[in-house]
Amino acid sequence: xxxxxxxxxxxxxxxxxxxxxxxxxxxxxxxxxxxxxxxxxxxxxxxxxxxxxxxxxxxxxxxxxxxxxxxxxxxxxxxxxxxxxxxxxxxxxxxxxxxxxxxxxxxxxxxxxxxxxxxxxxxxxxxxxxxxxxxxxxxxxxxxxxxxxxxxxxxxxxxxxxxxxxxxxxxxxxxxxxxxxxxxxxxx
Amino acid sequence: xxxxxxxxxxxxxxxxxxxxxxxxxxxxxxxxxxxxxxxxxxxxxxxxxxxxxxxxxxxxxxxxxxxxxxxxx
Numbered sequence: 664x665x666x667x668x669x670x671x672x673x674x675x676x677x678x679x680x681x682x683x684x685x686x687x688x689x690x691x692x693x694x695x696x697x698x699x700x701x702x703x704x705x706x707x708x709x710x711x712x713x714x715x716x717x718x719x720x721x722x723x724x725x726x727x728x729x730x731x732x733x734x735x736x737x738x739x740x741x742x743x744x745x746x747x748x749x750x751x752x753x754x755x756x757x758x759x760x761x762x763x764x765x766x767x768x769x770x771x772x773x774x775x776x777x778x779x780x781x782x783x784x785x786x787x788x789x790x791x792x793x794x795x796x797x798x799x800x801x802x803x804x805x806x807x808x809x810x811x812x813x814x815x816x817x818x819x820x821x822x823x824x825x826x827x828x829x830x831x832x833x834x835x836x837x838x839x840x841x842x843x844x845x846x847x848x849x850x851x
Numbered sequence: 852x853x854x855x856x857x858x859x860x861x862x863x864x865x866x867x868x869x870x871x872x873x874x875x876x877x878x879x880x881x882x883x884x885x886x887x888x889x890x891x892x893x894x895x896x897x898x899x900x901x902x903x904x905x906x907x908x909x910x911x912x913x914x915x916x917x918x919x920x921x922x923x924x
């Protein structure tokens with residue numbers, strides 16, 4: 664790419680190649696990767712659900728509501744994959760039993776704490792929220808590509824390919840909404 | 852790699868062309884390689900980019916699928 668990353672004007676991610684997987688003390692096995700992904704999706708679901716409730720504009724609340732539903736679907740896909748690959752249903756302590764992090768319950772995509780993100784989001788305009796969400800989804804997109812490389816078997820890789828494609832679609836939808844907001848002006 | 856390969860030009864894509872390519876293709880269809888150092892990658896990288904620092908590239912070429920187009924930066 665001419666100009667290198669300095670010339671890049673698009674979404675970026677941060678963190679070392681193993682970032683996002685550092686919640687697990689041992690080398691991440693497939694079940695741990697799935698548990699991590701499930702945790703992050705659940706955190707994002709709670710975050711988007713809260714944002715949907717906070718926004719008065721129907722189209723914005725609708726977008727966040729749709730994103731929250733998508734995260735629920737992602738969780739279901741991951742649970743189905745867990746059953747397929749391990750041959751057993753997730754235990755009663757799933758996924759927390761697979762994570763050493765004390766605050767695993769409070770994490771979302773981008774490894775951000777849900778509580779901190781919601782506190783920050785309280786008085787922000789929609790454009791700022793979309794900027795944050797796009798940054799978090801870009802990190803998630805990055806993480807799922809890496810997970811897809813790590814998991815064994817075509818079936819597991821297909822699940823992560825599907826998650827990657829959906830994260831990419833979320834990014835496109837948020838970008839479109841952000842472009843639309845730029846045309847309308849600040850929140851009323 | 853023969854001596855003639857040293858004279859093969861490598862196509863340079865503009866960042867806009869790269870973005871269009873990445874938008875049109877799924878990550879499984881290409882290799883995206885960051886050849887910088889880990890600290891640079893950690894600060895910022897293109898989503899999905901595989902880190903292979905330049906000094907290691909020759910030894911780690913087997914990590915790339917040579918049947919797929921490769922974009923490096």
